[in-house]
Amino acid sequence: MVVSTEGGDRAGLRERKKQETRAALSWAALRLAVERGLDDVRVEDIAAEAGVSPRTFNNYFSSKGEAIVARHVDRTRGLAAELRAQPASKPLWDAITDATLAQFQVQEGFPVQDGAQEGVPDMWWVTGVRRVLAEPALQGEWFKASAAAEAEIAAAIADRTGTDVTRDLYPLLVARTVGAAVTVAMDHWLHADSPVPITTSLREALRLLAAGLPVP
Amino acid sequence: MVVSTEGGDRAGLRERKKQETRAALSWAALRLAVERGLDDVRVEDIAAEAGVSPRTFNNYFSSKGEAIVARHVDRTRGLAAELRAQPASKPLWDAITDATLAQFQVQEGFPVQDGAQEGVPDMWWVTGVRRVLAEPALQGEWFKASAAAEAEIAAAIADRTGTDVTRDLYPLLVARTVGAAVTVAMDHWLHADSPVPITTSLREALRLLAAGLPVP
DNA sequence: GGTCGAATTTGCGTGATACGCAAAATTTCT
DNA sequence: AGAAATTTTGCGTATCACGCAAATTCGACC
Numbered sequence: 042m043v044v045s046t047e048g049g050d051r052a053g054l055r056e057r058k059k060q061e062t063r064a065a066l067s068w069a070a071l072r073l074a075v076e077r078g079l080d081d082v083r084v085e086d087i088a089a090e091a092g093v094s095p096r097t098f099n100n101y102f103s104s105k106g107e108a109i110v111a112r113h114v115d116r117t118r119g120l121a122a123e124l125r126a127q128p129a130s131k132p133l134w135d136a137i138t139d140a141t142l143a144q145f146q147v148q149e150g151f152p153v154q155d156g157a158q159e160g161v162p163d164m165w166w167v168t169g170v171r172r173v174l175a176e177p178a179l180q181g182e183w184f185k186a187s188a189a190a191e192a193e194i195a196a197a198i199a200d201r202t203g204t205d206v207t208r209d210l211y212p213l214l215v216a217r218t219v220g221a222a223v224t225v226a227m228d229h230w231l232h233a234d235s236p237v238p239i240t241t242s243l244r245e246a247l248r249l250l251a252a253g254l255p256v257p
Numbered sequence: 258m259v260v261s262t263e264g265g266d267r268a269g270l271r272e273r274k275k276q277e278t279r280a281a282l283s284w285a286a287l288r289l290a291v292e293r294g295l296d297d298v299r300v301e302d303i304a305a306e307a308g309v310s311p312r313t314f315n316n317y318f319s320s321k322g323e324a325i326v327a328r329h330v331d332r333t334r335g336l337a338a339e340l341r342a343q344p345a346s347k348p349l350w351d352a353i354t355d356a357t358l359a360q361f362q363v364q365e366g367f368p369v370q371d372g373a374q375e376g377v378p379d380m381w382w383v384t385g386v387r388r389v390l391a392e393p394a395l396q397g398e399w400f401k402a403s404a405a406a407e408a409e410i411a412a413a414i415a416d417r418t419g420t421d422v423t424r425d426l427y428p429l430l431v432a433r434t435v436g437a438a439v440t441v442a443m444d445h446w447l448h449a450d451s452p453v454p455i456t457t458s459l460r461e462a463l464r465l466l467a468a469g470l471p472v473p
Numbered sequence: 474g475g476t477c478g479a480a481t482t483t484g485c486g487t488g489a490t491a492c493g494c495a496a497a498a499t500t501t502c503t
Numbered sequence: 504a505g506a507a508a509t510t511t512t513g514c515g516t517a518t519c520a521c522g523c524a525a526a527t528t529c530g531a532c533c
Contacts, residue, residue, distance in 0.1 A: 055500055055509075084490070094512050099491060133472050177401075184400030185393075202472050207448070210441055210462050215470050217437035225430045232423070246426050253469035254431050256349050256418050271480075271529055300519070310483050315520060 063101050063111065065091040070108035075169030079105065079176050106182035109173065113183065117190030117220075120144050124197045133202060134251040137219055141247065142240055171231045187224065191216040222246035279317050279327065281307040286324035291385030295321065295392050322398035325389070329399065333406030333436075336360050340413045349418060350467040353435055357463065358456055387447045403440065407432040438462035 069090035073082040084105060088095040102108040123140035131139070173179065195216035199206045206212050226242035249255075285306035289298040300321060304311040318324040339356035347355070389395065411432035415422045422428050442458035465471075 058500090059510085083488095096492095096512055096514090097510085100511075103491065105490095134470075180404060181397030181401035184404060185397035188396060188400060204473060209473070210445060210458060211465065211470075211473055213444065214438065214441045214462055214465060217441055218434055218466070218470065221433035221437050222430065225426055225433055228429065229426060242426060246430055249427065249430060250434070251469050253467050254350075254427075254434065257420060257425070257427055274529090275481085299517095312483055312485090312521090313481085316482075319520065321519095 062091065062093060062097075066093070066098060066101055067108050067111040070102075070105055071112065071170075071173070074105070074109060074173045075166070079109075079173055079178065104182070106179050107186075109179060110182045110186040114186045114190055116144055117187065117223075118193060121190070121193040121197045124194065125200070129201070133198070134247070136201070137198075137215075138244065138247045141219065141223065141243060145240055145243065167231075174231065184224075187220050188217075191220045194219065218250055219247070222250055278307065278309060278313075282309070282314060282317055283324050283327040286318075286321055287328065287386075287389070290321075290325060290389045291382065295325075295389060295394065320398070322395050323402075325395060326398045326402040330402045330406055332360055333403065333439075334409060337406070337409040337413045340410065341416070345417070349414070349431075350463070352417070353414075353431075354460065354463045357435065357439065357459060361455055361459065383447075390447065400440075403436050404433075407436045410435065434466055435463070438466055 066087060070082070070087045073086055073090065082105065084098050085095050087105070087108065088098045091098075098108070102111065120140055120143075123143050124136060127136035127140055174183065191213070195206050195212040198204070198215050199209075199212040202212065204211045222243065223246075226239055226246050229242045230237065230239040282303060286298070286303045289302055289306065298321065300314050301311050303321070303324065304314045307314075314324070318327065336356055336359075339359050340352060343352035343356055390399065407429070411422050411428040414420075414431050415425075415428035418428065420427045438459065439462075442455055442462050445458045446453065446455040
């Protein structure tokens with residue numbers, strides 16, 4: 042048995058397996074929903090795809106929607122971590138912008154059609170995700186997940202600015218606002234006719250925020 | 258029993274009855290949830306309370322949560338209307354602030370304990386609503402409802418600023434941002450120990466937004 | 474005032490889901 | 504290896520959302 046070689050998996054095999062199962066379930070949920078449409082996917086199918094029992098699915102997620110947006114949650118959690126990793130000397134809004142953009146540099150796991158460029162999601166996938174996320178049933182899950190992640194971002198902002206999450210409006214307001222920028226940019230990206238890189242919209246949105254949203 | 262909320266019912270009795278039923282269901286859902294806790298309320302109970310069949314409930318709302326937050330949706334819809342009613346000469350952020358605050362002046366229908374002052378919701382009610390809204394199952398509905406209403410606000414902003422909802426980031430970004438301010442202010446109001454009026458937090462949040470969220 | 478057409482309510486049936494509970498299986502600790 | 508802790512699993516149950524078609528209610532027009 043090999044002792045931890047690299048990044049310390051402090052908790053060992055058990056925790057790792059749990060994360061793997063979680064990821065497998067979330068990924069399977071999204072993939073199946075893109076393929077068949079959300080309500081032609083049964084929890085049973087997702088569980089089978091991930092190699093666990095249907096009952097186990099509900100040990101991880103309490104609904105299909107929750108499973109699908111779980112990946113988004115993790116990414117946004119990453120934003121909080123990235124923000125904390127930014128040098129303290131960098132101005133807040135620069136740090137926020139850089140941390141946010143960093144999250145969208147790596148598109149881990151996107152299926153790529155044979156021969157397509159790595160890192161450039163193909164049309165089939167983008168269209169499918171678009172359709173799935175447009176589902177009203179998922180909107181709630183999406184925003185709920187965002188809100189949860191934004192709480193972590195708020196904590197990071199509070200630390201960085203010396204404010205208090207429970208006493209001051211500032212940190213949560215900034216976090217929610219940044220979340221809004223991400224969602225709006227993603228909205229535009231999903232609905233745009235032309236394939237504008239999402240980072241462009243994102244930069245623009247954050248710039249507008251930091252400028253006080255002046256009337257154009 | 259239930260007093261109609263609007264004046265000009267162009268379409269006559271039919272439409273009026275529909276609105277009354279909708280309001281009665283939404284109100285019953287909230288009241289029962291505050292009394293017993295969300296998951297000790299059955300759709301059947303809500304329907305009975307409103308005097309319709311259980312099946313009819315689902316003709317209006319597709320879940321308990323949707324019914325409960327419906328009142329919030331209506332109020333936020335009112336914000337869009339209020340914004341359109343603001344004089345065109347008023348600067349955008351002043352108009353937004355005034356329209357938003359106007360929504361919170363009228364606390365229609367809050368139950369008041371015998372002998373309590375009109376317009377001042379009693380502790381029992383506030384605490385109950387707090388508990389209900391804290392329910393994770395409602396968070397999603399809340400944000401989903403907010404997002405829907407914010408789409409209308411975005412349209413109003415687009416009209417006022419001569420921008421295009423589908424082409425420009427601006428209107429939706431502002432709308433979502435205002436929505437964030439409302440939610441954050443309400444968060445503080447719900448969780449605050451001392452009964453600070455919500456309008457204070459609201460003003461503060463909107464002021465911060467228009468100022469570009471400078472680090473305090 | 475009476476009658477027809479449209480919208481709404483209602484009852485019923487179906488497919489699906491979330492979750493409590495306790496037994497079985499798997500991992501960790503000593 | 505053996506015990507303890509954690510996770511998976513199967514099963515049963517209470518809900519729930521929604522399609523469908525019949526019954527009821529409403530509005531308009533003669």
